Amino acid sequence: MAEPMRIRATMAGDVADVKVLMNHTMETGLRKDSKTGQLIPAHYITDVTASVNGAKVLDAGMSGGISKNPYLGFKVKGPKAGDKVVVNWTDNKGDKNTAEATIG
Amino acid sequence: MNALRRNVLKSAAGAGTVAVAVAAGLLKPTMALAGAPRTAFEAKSVGDALKGMGATAAADSKDITIKAPDIAENGAVVPVEVTSSIAGTTAIAIISEKNATPLVADFDLSNGAQGFISTRIKMGQTSLVRAVVTAGGKTYTAAKEVKVTIGGCGG
Structure with a gap:
């Protein structure tokens, strides 16, 4: 099940610097289980969206090529301290997670 | 819609x-x-991935900076930072050329999001890490070689 996601958002000048750490195994579906020799089924985040005060700023597509427990950093011009950042992800099995943070 | x-x-x-x-x-x-449709993510070669994204005509650009280690000891976690100083950047895609599925991720930017993405990717073996930037309906690209000591994709 989906574990919490961590977001840190700070203002640097007029640009908000947002860092997100998601908890996910990000299995590519190409790896084999060392004991059974069976392929481990793919299980990775496919979509990530982020919005600031309700306006979408980032819409990302991902593959299993993103490292386990994905880290994502991006910058947005315009927001002020106190504005809300919301991040959502969906994985290939339909699991979803959402988290929000206040820009500080 | x-x-x-x-x-x-x-x-x-x-x-x-x-x-x-x-x-x-x-x-x-x-x-x-x-951005890129799911089929581009399933492409098995760089050419197919670029085709899937509609970025076959991407022009080389010096305005894209890729920050990644020259040598990555652990291919499972390679920090990559892409900065595009091209005005009006609307999308950034990251491709690890020799991965089984080269297209790693693409990011559509809007509403004030800057031409900057920082993330961590897996790399199967030493290869070029390519960034494809869309700005004003055109595509631009840049690449940087990352040497991988231990692969991070399956095996």
């Missing part, structure tokens, strides 16, 4: 060109909407 609406609103100037390109069959409607 929201995505369509947003795209049209976002690029009032560019909308005409997109519509023409769609009409002319140069772009599939899905492509014009939101």
Whole structure:
């Protein structure tokens, strides 16, 4: 099940610097289980969206090529301290997670 | 449908060109909407991935900076930072050329998001890490070689 996601958002000048750490195994579906020799089924985040005060700023597509427990950093011009950042992800099995943070 | 609406609103100037390109069959409607389609992620070669993204004509650009280690000891976690100083950057895609599925991720940027993405990727073996940037309806690209000591994709 989906574990919490961590977001840190700070203002640097007029640009908000947002860092997100998601908890996910990000299995590519190409790896084999060392004991059974069976392929481990793919299980990775496919979509990530982020919005600031309700306006979408980032819409990302991902593959299993993103490292386990994905880290994502991006910058947005315009927001002020106190504005809300919301991040959502969906994985290939339909699991979803959402988290929000206040820009500080 | 929201995505369509947003795209049209976002690029009032560019909308005409997109519509023409769609009409002319140069772009599939899905492509014009939101970045790379899922098929591009399943492509097994760089050429197919670029084709899937509609970025085969990407021009080399010095305005894209890729920050990644020269040598990555652990291919499972390679920090990559892409900065595009091209005005009007709307999308950044990251490709690890020799991975089983080269297209790692693509990021559509809007509403003030800057041309900057920082993330961590897996690399199967030493290869070029390529960034593809979309700005003003055109695509630009840059690449940086990362040597991988231990692969991070399956095995």
